[in-house]
Amino acid sequence: MKxxxxxxxxxxxxxxxxxxxxxxRNKIRDIGSKVVSRxxxxxxxxxxxxxxxxxxxxxNHGDKLAILGPNGSGKTTLLKLIAGIYFPTSGEVxxxxxxxxxxxxxxxxxxxATGYENIILSNIIRGHTKNEIDKLLPDxxxxxxxxxxxxxxxxxYSSGMQARLAFSSAIxxxxxxxxxxxxxxxxxxxxxxxxxxxxxxxxxSSSILVFASHDMDLLQNICNKAILMKxxxxxxxxxxxxxxxxYKDTYHLR
Amino acid sequence: MxxxxxxxxxxxxxxSIKNYYSWSYLSYFDLKxxxxxxxxxxxxxxxxxxxxxxxxxxxxxxIFSLDWKSYLTYxxxxxxxxxxxxxxxxxxxxxxxxxxxxxxxxxxxxxxxVFRHCFSSFLIFLHHIPLxxxxxxxxxxxIDLIVLFSLPxxxxxxxxxxxxxxxxxGMLAARYRDIGPLIxxxxxxxxxxxxxxxxxxxxxxxxxxxxxxxxxxxxxxLRNDLIGLDFDIYIWIGALVITIFQLLFFLIxxxxxNKRIVFWV
Numbered sequence: 001m002k003x004x005x006x007x008x009x010x011x012x013x014x015x016x017x018x019x020x021x022x023x024x025r026n027k028i029r030d031i032g033s034k035v036v037s038r039x040x041x042x043x044x045x046x047x048x049x050x051x052x053x054x055x056x057x058x059x060n061h062g063d064k065l066a067i068l069g070p071n072g073s074g075k076t077t078l079l080k081l082i083a084g085i086y087f088p089t090s091g092e093v094x095x096x097x098x099x100x101x102x103x104x105x106x107x108x109x110x111x112x113a114t115g116y117e118n119i120i121l122s123n124i125i126r127g128h129t130k131n132e133i134d135k136l137l138p139d140x141x142x143x144x145x146x147x148x149x150x151x152x153x154x155x156x157y158s159s160g161m162q163a164r165l166a167f168s169s170a171i172x173x174x175x176x177x178x179x180x181x182x183x184x185x186x187x188x189x190x191x192x193x194x195x196x197x198x199x200x201x202x203x204x205s206s207s208i209l210v211f212a213s214h215d216m217d218l219l220q221n222i223c224n225k226a227i228l229m230k231x232x233x234x235x236x237x238x239x240x241x242x243x244x245x246x247y248k249d250t251y252h253l254r
Numbered sequence: 255m256x257x258x259x260x261x262x263x264x265x266x267x268x269x270s271i272k273n274y275y276s277w278s279y280l281s282y283f284d285l286k287x288x289x290x291x292x293x294x295x296x297x298x299x300x301x302x303x304x305x306x307x308x309x310x311x312x313x314x315x316x317i318f319s320l321d322w323k324s325y326l327t328y329x330x331x332x333x334x335x336x337x338x339x340x341x342x343x344x345x346x347x348x349x350x351x352x353x354x355x356x357x358x359x360x361x362x363x364x365x366x367x368v369f370r371h372c373f374s375s376f377l378i379f380l381h382h383i384p385l386x387x388x389x390x391x392x393x394x395x396x397i398d399l400i401v402l403f404s405l406p407x408x409x410x411x412x413x414x415x416x417x418x419x420x421x422x423x424g425m426l427a428a429r430y431r432d433i434g435p436l437i438x439x440x441x442x443x444x445x446x447x448x449x450x451x452x453x454x455x456x457x458x459x460x461x462x463x464x465x466x467x468x469x470x471x472x473x474x475x476l477r478n479d480l481i482g483l484d485f486d487i488y489i490w491i492g493a494l495v496i497t498i499f500q501l502l503f504f505l506i507x508x509x510x511x512n513k514r515i516v517f518w519v
Contacts, residue, residue, distance in 0.1 A: 015517050017429070084361035087513040104359035112287050121283065124276050125356060 003097030003177050003207040005059040005082055010091035012052040012081060012232075051077045053233045055091070059208050059225075066219040066240050067212040068247050069229035075212040078229070079103055079179050082210060097207055098176030102199075106166040115150035115157075116141070119169040126173060136172045143198070144168035145191065163187050167195050171202065178206035182213040216244050263508035266363040277366055281373035299378065300385055307333045314451055323393045327481045331386045332450035335476045338379040339412065339469065340441050345371065346420040347427030347434030354519035364515050365421060365508075372416045376409075386480060401479045408475040411493055415472065418500040422507055428518035448473060468496050 052074050059065055067075045080086045081093060083101045108122035119140055123133045141150055144164050154162065164187050180199065187195065203209050203222055213219055219226065219240055226243035228236040236243055270277070289295035311329050315322040350357065353367035383405075390397055427433040445451075448469040454461045464470045465488070474489035 015514075017518070080358075085358065085516060087516075099361070101360060104355075107355050107359040110287055112290055113283075117283070121280065124279055125360060125362065127273075127276065127362075129275060130279065 001097060002061045003095070004061065005057060005095045005177065005208060005210070006093070007055050007057040007082070007088075008092045010052055010055040010081065010088045010093055011050070012055075012077065012086060013048040013089045014051045016047045016049060050232050051086075052081065052088075053231075055081075055234060057227075059210070061207050063225055064203065064206075064209040064223040065211065066223035066226040066243070067210065067229060068214075068216075068219070068226060068243060070251070073229040074232040075229055076103065076181055077232070079181055079210060079212055082177075083179055095177060099179065100173040100175045100177070101179045102170050103179060103181045105170040106162065109154055109162075109166070111155045112153050114153055115144070115146055115165055118154055118165060119150075119172075122166075122169045123172050128172065133172070140168050140172055143171070143194075145194075160187050160191075164191055167191075171198055175202050175206040177208045178202060178210070180209070180211045180213075182215070216248070220244055261505060261509050262512060263505045266365045266508070266512065269363055270365045270369050273366065274369075277369040278373055280370045281377060284370070284374045285377055296378065296381055300382055303330075303334055303337065303382065304385065310451070318452065318456065326393055327386070327390050328453065328477075329451060330389045331477045331481050332473060334379070334382045334386060335473050336445060336448070336450045336469075337382075338375060339416075339472055340445065342372065342375055342416040342420065343423075344438055344441055345375070346423040347437055349420045349424035350428045350515055351424075351519045357516050357519055364512060365417075368417055368421045368424065372413065372420055375416070376413055390481065396482060398479060398482055400485065404479040405476070408479075411497060412472050412476060415493075415497055415500060418497070418504045422500065422504055425507060425511060425515060425518075428515060444469060465492065468492075471496060 055078065057065075067078060069075050077086065079101075080103060081088065082095060083099060083103065084093075084095075085101075085103075087093075108125045109118045110121060113121060116137070119137065120130065120133050123136075124130070128136075144150070144167075146161060146164060146168075149157065149161065154165070157165065167187070180203075200222070203211070209222070211219065211223065223240045226238065226240040227234045228243050228247050236246055285296060289298070292298060294301065307330050310333070311322060311326050314320075314329065315325040318325070349368050349371050350364060352371070353364070356362065356367060357364055387397070423433065423437065427437075444467075448467055449464050450473060454464045454470075457463065471489050471492040474486065475493050477483070478486060478489065
């Protein structure tokens with residue numbers, strides 16, 4: 001099946017429900033800094049933050065899209081919109097093809113459950129059956145390199161080991177459309193190299209890749225399209241090289 | 255018919271039922287995890303109920319001047335059923351907020367987490383039922399065979415209601431944070447206002463007032479046949495009517511607002 005992702009005139013507003021006292025603070029902040037305020041009021045008078053503005057995307061089978069932009073520019077929000085976690089306030093998003101998300105990969109973990117059990121739990125939430133997981137389990141276990149710790153409760157893990165487990169359980173799915181938020185700089189040198197290789201493999205076999213990252217070299221090597229985001233808007237889209245150069249120039253990165 | 259076919263609430267509900275494997279596995283696992291490092295495990299709850307219900311039985315049978323033997327089954331069954339229902343009500347406001355980390359990290363229909371939660375409570379209730387049967391045998395109670403039919407039906411009705419209620423209140427309470435504390439403060443007096451510890455006929459001329467209370471119906475459909483009380487068709491009709499109202503409310507609220515849940519939790 002051919003995969004595709006289409007977003008048309010998408011706006012996404014986040015409602016803020018505890019913000020009445022924030023408005024004065026926001027105004028002071030806005031005066032103090034030159035940041036353009038992204039919060040305003042919606043029809044019902046509740047405060048909203050404009051998460052995404054006027055997003056248009058058209059990705060076809062084989063496309064690998066790089067998302068660039070400073071922190072808080074809407075990269076993750078855009079990924080979550082494509083994933084179907086967020087829904088547009090106006091406009092349309094549609095996608096065709098099996099989605100696999102590597103956004104917040106550590107979800108579904110229980111501190112009292114063992115490593116093995118946590119792999120099963122998080123993958124059941126991802127929609128796999130117990131039988132499928134049982135077949136994948138030896139590979140996942142080997143990849144994690146956690147050995148006999150997999151029989152011990154997650155409580156006993158260091159944060160690096162937890163990151164290993166989270167990454168290893170997330171790679172069980174075979175990607176069609178692959179959405180990745182930058183994360184694999186976790187773990188020790190050996191594991192981060194290993195996971196990088198694995199992710200590159202997955203990216204290669206994916207039908208569409210959407211990849212938010214700050215690793216310019218990596219983005220330029222992998223992707224054939226790129227967008228630059230700022231304040232929830234796509235301010236530039238084009239070939240990766242061109243967009244990366246513009247980004248570096250704008251933010252004086254060289 | 256088209257309304258039902260395209261309705262998001264119907265779609266997600268059916269999808270969740272088809273996906274029963276995942277949430278039932280997670281529910282079972284939640285329980286396993288909860289009692290992992292205890293020796294008696296889930297039987298601690300049974301023991302706890304047995305202790306408090308026995309104490310209450312002797313106190314109240316004296317106060318009401320009742321035969322303690324017949325009162326024992328009435329109180330035990332009522333108390334155990336009440337534990338399930340009231341726990342569902344108290345937990346309902348947090349059903350989506352508790353699943354926030356999943357809802358924000360992975361695209362899944364939010365009803366999935368409601369099923370996971372409600373089925374967990376259902377499983378806890380299931381292993382309390384033998385206690386009621388044991389008590390019945392202990393006091394030489396005869397159980398009518400109709401219970402083989404009415405108990406599964408009653409369980410199904412209460413389970414469906416727990417799903418609908420948790421979803422409805424879960425959504426409202428995720429948006430309006432005052433609903434949770436309000437419901438929590440209403441439940442203790444509801445125990446006294448529902449015929450759990452006392453029998454409706456003890457109210458004399460006022461006994462028909464118990465039918466204002468929706469909990470009367472749900473406690474009734476589970477309890478009456480289990481402890482050999484007279485079959486009461488009005489209780490079943492009442493429970494069904496409440497189910498229909500809950501269902502309508504669910505269809506409207508969920509299909510309109512389910513996409514907002516991720517912003518509320």
